[in-house]
Amino acid sequence: MKRLVVLFSLIFLVGLLRAAHVTAQTEELTPTVTTIEESVEETTVEKDIEDERQALKALYRDQIQSYQNSYRKFSLAKTQFQNLATLASLEEAVLSTREVFSARNIVLITYLDQLFLELTVNPSYDEEIRQEYLNKIKQLRAELVTFNQLVINSQDRQALAERAVGFIPLGTELQSISVQTRKLLFLGKFRSSAGMAQQLTQEIKASHEANPVSALKQGERQRAYQELTSADAVVQTAWEKSVLQYQTEEDFSNQAYTAFIVTLSPLQSGLIRWYTLLEQAAQL
Amino acid sequence: MKLFSKEPQIQQTEFTASQTWLEEPSLTPAEQLERAEKKTRQRKVIMISVGSIALIIAIILLMVNLLSRPEPEIVEVVAPTPTPTETPILTPLLSRILEAKQRTEAIDVREAELALPQVEFEIVLDEPKKQ
Numbered sequence: 001m002k003r004l005v006v007l008f009s010l011i012f013l014v015g016l017l018r019a020a021h022v023t024a025q026t027e028e029l030t031p032t033v034t035t036i037e038e039s040v041e042e043t044t045v046e047k048d049i050e051d052e053r054q055a056l057k058a059l060y061r062d063q064i065q066s067y068q069n070s071y072r073k074f075s076l077a078k079t080q081f082q083n084l085a086t087l088a089s090l091e092e093a094v095l096s097t098r099e100v101f102s103a104r105n106i107v108l109i110t111y112l113d114q115l116f117l118e119l120t121v122n123p124s125y126d127e128e129i130r131q132e133y134l135n136k137i138k139q140l141r142a143e144l145v146t147f148n149q150l151v152i153n154s155q156d157r158q159a160l161a162e163r164a165v166g167f168i169p170l171g172t173e174l175q176s177i178s179v180q181t182r183k184l185l186f187l188g189k190f191r192s193s194a195g196m197a198q199q200l201t202q203e204i205k206a207s208h209e210a211n212p213v214s215a216l217k218q219g220e221r222q223r224a225y226q227e228l229t230s231a232d233a234v235v236q237t238a239w240e241k242s243v244l245q246y247q248t249e250e251d252f253s254n255q256a257y258t259a260f261i262v263t264l265s266p267l268q269s270g271l272i273r274w275y276t277l278l279e280q281a282a283q284l
Numbered sequence: 285m286k287l288f289s290k291e292p293q294i295q296q297t298e299f300t301a302s303q304t305w306l307e308e309p310s311l312t313p314a315e316q317l318e319r320a321e322k323k324t325r326q327r328k329v330i331m332i333s334v335g336s337i338a339l340i341i342a343i344i345l346l347m348v349n350l351l352s353r354p355e356p357e358i359v360e361v362v363a364p365t366p367t368p369t370e371t372p373i374l375t376p377l378l379s380r381i382l383e384a385k386q387r388t389e390a391i392d393v394r395e396a397e398l399a400l401p402q403v404e405f406e407i408v409l410d411e412p413k414k415q
């Protein structure tokens with residue numbers, strides 16, 4: 001009888017041990033499941049943004065095409081009006097001018113939508129400046145919508161001449177917003193990249209501290225840290241140049257934009273070198 | 285209990301100890317009975333010991349069998365390791381570095397995608413030239 005009791009006790013004990021083992025494995029799996037859920041959510045958001053981006057691009061392409069057709073029609077009508085100066089040619093010229101004005105406004109509105117989307121979804125250089133430009137884009141878009149309504153309502157050559165003059169400040173504002181927004185987008189992307197490089201550098205150092213190695217290997221690690229510090233300094237210098245160019249430049253022409261783009265090349269190559277060093281350091 | 289039946293044991297005792305019996309002085313029936321009982325007790329102890337050992341072995345085998353049985357409820361997918369030289373702790377870190385590097389390389393500073401639309405900003409319908 002005693003033996004039976006001992007036997008059952010042992011079987012019960014073994015059962016308990018197995019149950020504990022399975023529970024521990026299930027608990028280990030739980031964080032993985034949470035991570036996968038987060039990753040799926042992120043992927044869905046990214047997919048939505050990409051869908052919106054592609055939809056805007058397609059719309060923009062169609063509208064540019066429509067604008068080009070309207071412009072060709074306008075050029076012909078204008079030439080005819082210039083040469084013939086008849087009432088019929090004037091009517092045709094007014095009609096085609098109104099059409100091309102409207103097609104241009106629609107293209108610019110979609111372009112502003114694209115700038116707004118990119119500025120919203122991309123990493124920010126400075127949150128305050130980003131918000132300022134998002135507001136500027138919204139404001140200019142609203143002005144263009146109103147202006148387009150005025151264009152549609154314009155019935156004669158005189159009214160269209162007024163619209164042509166009325167567009168000048170809008171065009172200047174659009175050019176300025178376009179240049180500054182594109183600069184901000186680049187600065188945001190590079191700032192995010194530099195921040196990530198700094199974070200990864202810290203993580204590698206922490207990981208090395210947690211995994212001590214021989215004195216020889218430790219020497220290699222120290223040399224890698226020195227190179228990483230030097231890469232950080234190079235990126236910092238290039239970054240300051242780009243920011244200075246962005247902050248001091250008040251010319252929003254394409255030439256000024258090109259001058260800014262030139263300052264980004266050393267910044268990008270510095271960052272790529274930093275990542276290459278990080279890649280090597282992570283394997284030490 | 286058949287194992288301990290007395291009849292064959294008495295015969296065995298008589299047969300194996302015949303020489304001694306001839307040399308030794310004859311025992312009284314009480315002494316003979318006592319000797320037989322002693323031998324029976326010894327055999328009982330041996331059988332119990334053997335039985336206990338067999339039981340322990342059986343329990344050990346049972347435990348080994350239960351612990352080494354594969355667990356069907358947990359399916360482990362073994363991912364192929366791309367680089368065997370990498371330390372497992374650094375692998376996720378390395379993949380993040382490579383991902384960030386790719387993102388940085390993908391930034392096209394000369395991209396014309398968000399460039400100002402190629403539209404005429406100064407569209408004017410001029411008056412016709414006077415002849």
